[in-house]
Amino acid sequence: MSESSLKRWADAGKITVSRTEGGHRRIPIAEAVRFIRASGATVVRPELLGLADVKAAQDIADDDILFHHLHEGNGRAARGVLLGRYLGGESVAALGDGPIRGAMTRLGELWQHAPEGVFIEHRATDCCIQAISALRQMIEPPEDGPVAVGGAPAGDPYIIPSLLAATTLAAEGMRPVNLGPETPVASLRHAIAAHDPAMVWLSCSSPPSADVIHGAVELARELRARERMLVVGGREKEPVVAAARAAYPVNTLAELAAFARGVVTAHAALGA
Numbered sequence: 001m002s003e004s005s006l007k008r009w010a011d012a013g014k015i016t017v018s019r020t021e022g023g024h025r026r027i028p029i030a031e032a033v034r035f036i037r038a039s040g041a042t043v044v045r046p047e048l049l050g051l052a053d054v055k056a057a058q059d060i061a062d063d064d065i066l067f068h069h070l071h072e073g074n075g076r077a078a079r080g081v082l083l084g085r086y087l088g089g090e091s092v093a094a095l096g097d098g099p100i101r102g103a104m105t106r107l108g109e110l111w112q113h114a115p116e117g118v119f120i121e122h123r124a125t126d127c128c129i130q131a132i133s134a135l136r137q138m139i140e141p142p143e144d145g146p147v148a149v150g151g152a153p154a155g156d157p158y159i160i161p162s163l164l165a166a167t168t169l170a171a172e173g174m175r176p177v178n179l180g181p182e183t184p185v186a187s188l189r190h191a192i193a194a195h196d197p198a199m200v201w202l203s204c205s206s207p208p209s210a211d212v213i214h215g216a217v218e219l220a221r222e223l224r225a226r227e228r229m230l231v232v233g234g235r236e237k238e239p240v241v242a243a244a245r246a247a248y249p250v251n252t253l254a255e256l257a258a259f260a261r262g263v264v265t266a267h268a269a270l271g272a
């Protein structure tokens with residue numbers, strides 16, 4: 001687009017800019033990304049946004065492409081696919097529930113068929129974490145958005161699910177504090193005391209121990225008494241949600257996004 005249209009949109013408030021001391025307009029990357037998604041603009045020269053590896057949308061829509069790049073350990077290409085699809089308008093939740101989950105499931109089956117399967121899976125996991133982290137960095141939730149705190153419980157080493165939950169929440173306007181894998185319930189309590197979150201998430205990918213289940217039951221009760229919610233997701237959430245009746249079971253990131261929208265709306269109404 002031309003410089004003059006850009007200036008016009010900025011002055012009309014369609015793009016939020018700040019001014020340098022010299023009076024020049026400055027557009028934060030997160031704001032540029034928001035505008036591109038909202039307007040359906042095509043990114044012709046991604047390198048100008050510092051996104052050198054972003055691929056043209058038509059080359060990356062096929063979910064096999066992400067699997068292929070992760071399988072080959074090509075982190076730059078995997079990042080380009082995710083960022084390109086996000087800029088093209090797909091939501092973080094849809095990318096997580098769809099191509100990312102699909103690719104990781106296929107990668108997790110390799111060890112049964114090939115001796116080098118574990119090596120490929122571990123390499124792919126690192127590439128995938130880096131790609132999602134790049135996406136996370138492009139999303140700047142509003143400073144007055146409601147806080148969410150969460151992680152995976154003790155004994156659970158899985159990084160990607162909680163990282164995706166945090167990125168999904170940020171995309172919906174919440175400010176996530178992701179404590180990541182192996183987080184004891186006691187540490188979640190410290191984070192809750194420090195941040196007063198509107199929502200707490202627990203991502204369960206490993207079968208939870210009796211201690212984890214007990215801790216989640218207590219935490220869910222405490223949070224409900226304070227009108228806060230504990231949402232529990234992940235492949236191994238069933239034992240936790242069966243015991244913790246005060247917790248909200250959530251199956252997908254799309255559902256989590258819907259929950260977050262409700263929290264953000266309620267928060268805005270309270271602030272207004």
Ligand code: B12
Nearest residue numbers: 096097104105108158159160161203206233234235250256
């Ligand atoms: C990477 C990986 C590992 C890595 C993790 C690295 C790391 N630090 O993150 C390591 C090497 C540590 C590992 C270890 C093991 N693994 Co493993 N692993 C995987 C793999 C390939 C990918 C996991 C992943 O990140 N998936 C991507 C996420 C996004 O998908 P997801 O978990 O399904 O999450 C989705 C939903 O559940 C939901 N969700 C998740 N969390 C949350 C939270 C909230 C709040 C919400 C709303 C939603 C939500 O949203 C996500 C998107 O839709 C899976 C394969 C698979 N099917 O997932 C095997 C897999 C889970 N592992 C498996 C196994 C067997 C093991 C080990 C026992 C291997 C061993 N012998 O040591 C250990 C056990 C570790 C433990 N303590 O539990 C099996 C489990 C089989 C079973 N059901 O019993 C799988 C299925 C592989 C397979 N097909 O055999 N693993």
